[in-house]
Amino acid sequence: MARRVDVAFVPEGIEGVYERFGFVGAVADGHLVIPVRNVERTAGGDPEAADPGIRSATPADLPAMVGLYNVAHAQRPWTHERHAGWNRLVPQTTWKPGSQTLVLRTGHTIAGYAVLEGRAFGDPLGTVTADELVAVDAAATRRLLAAVARLCWQRRLDRFTVREPADSLTGRIARHMGCSYEQRFPPSGGMMAAVLNRPSLVRTLEPELRRRAGGQLPDTARPQAIEALCGGDLFPDDRTLIRLLLGHWSAEDAYVHGAAVPDRYRSLCAAWFPGGGTPVLPAPYAHRLDRY
Template identity: 75%
Template sequence: MDPEVRSLRVRYCRLRTDGGEPVAELEALSFRQRFGAVAVAAEGIGGVETQLEFRRQGYMSRLLRQSLAGMAQRVDVAFVSDGIEGVYENFGFVNAVSEGHLVIPIRNVERAAGRDPGAAAPGVRNGSSADLPAMIRLYNNAHAQRPWTHERHTGWNRLVPSTTWKPGSQTLILQTGGTAVGYAVLEGRAFGDPLGSLAVDELVAEDAAGARLLLTAVSRLCWQVRLSDFWVRDPADSLVGRVARHMGCTYQQRFPPSGGMMAAILNRPGLLRSLEPELRRRAAGQQSDKVYDAASDALRRGDLLPDDKALIRLLLGHWSTDDAYAHGVSIPERYRDLCMAWFPGGGAPSLPTPYAHRLDRY
């Protein structure tokens, strides 16, 4: 387990035989997950494993049920970072975030930059561990209201370390007047692998000019090894996404029907109480207090949107109200305008696209 995961609160949930022989185990990791401008206490399931001789005998189902019952005593919502297809739906989980990345042709970057593709981007240098505090600040400022985001705290370091056969994460820092104003983290590759593409795990900048300079620096690296394009793992409605769209790019998004990144509501009333400030922010006074309070009470009771699987997708912005209608969800006419404000779907002005940043997955 890497140092950052160890820094999280981890509970090990295990099943053993009467003689003490291990049967199955999983990890329950504690963190705070964002639903927009509000972060709530949550737990995630990881490290799920059953010993070979005990598989297909129902032990993992038993362990998951017991673990989720324990989690429900501590938090109101649970997550899975990499769910197995066809398994977690049986325990109340649904896919709640999609996978996406920008594909940027270096020719487009060169044209937008108007410079020699081999020339160095001004102000961009290689990074080091000393740059982590500035990177944490820049990341939190850029993604503070994005659903599925973890706020990064002092000491965060999920960069991939260098090993014998893999160079690990490469970091570029954009500096102005002695201050870091942007960064890019390039995905490490195994030594000996054919270099067919270059992927950027994160690219964050304070402004559009900084984003263009960092994209230019990455484009130069591609030009040096004769690559025609590169990936940036960032949502299309981020600052970097908007700059890349202006240059000309492709956004590739995947919506798996099962497995992948999933979420489940454990305690509806508690979760909605925690998210009350966020729901009021989204509503922005569009309805009278009387209508708002009645709808809020109905939502907590389950009279409004009784399906928890639909609700978690709506709260996180994976679905909009129109998506819910398309899937047969019924909403009383008197609450429709408020639900449109509460659940606009990711990519709306009041709610950025939900995105699981690769360096924060467990």
């Protein structure tokens, strides 16, 4: 790996194994839990009335869905940009739940979609989970959430799960409606990463680090800080560095966990590593349909 790339990722690391090779957990697995009543209170109207703009998706809708997804998430750490022919929707079989996909059309365009976990033969109607829910704007997001809530109302369920990050458009709308966000931080296994070639990796990222730094240091001092990061004088532990680069930790998180940084670099490191969930650095997130 190190002869080909500077950093390596595994989406489902084996517990107690990958740490031996320098990997560290780098992404929290999180999801929104939304009470149906909160959606109904926000949406208003008849909870049983179907939205005429929402229908089941067809294969012809996939390119538009891919485009919506890339606009919403492609710049997010750990998220894959999807190519035009992407189709990792799960086919439904008798004993295996597949993907049930809804699309929202406004005029002749698709304004949003939701990919729901389907049901296998004999499964109880105990849960409703959306693996993805992406839309162009807040109004379309609310309509899709209302459609999922309507499905729950028909099944007499009081809440549903949406696997989207809390700082996404869907997450912000759900937080306004009232929801909870549940995260899992596995101490071992799960989504892990390792730095393989630190100097090369830092050099590749140097333009972005310079952009984030802005006016934090004089131009003459910034190269010294880059060299310190490159050589390991600044954040010498590669496991800390990978968490900082992905936004899993902020610089302040690193200090809490024992990282020592000279005072002259503190403000610069805060600009370099603001942590996920900010406009500068979205929270790292891995959608289920892109895991291998």
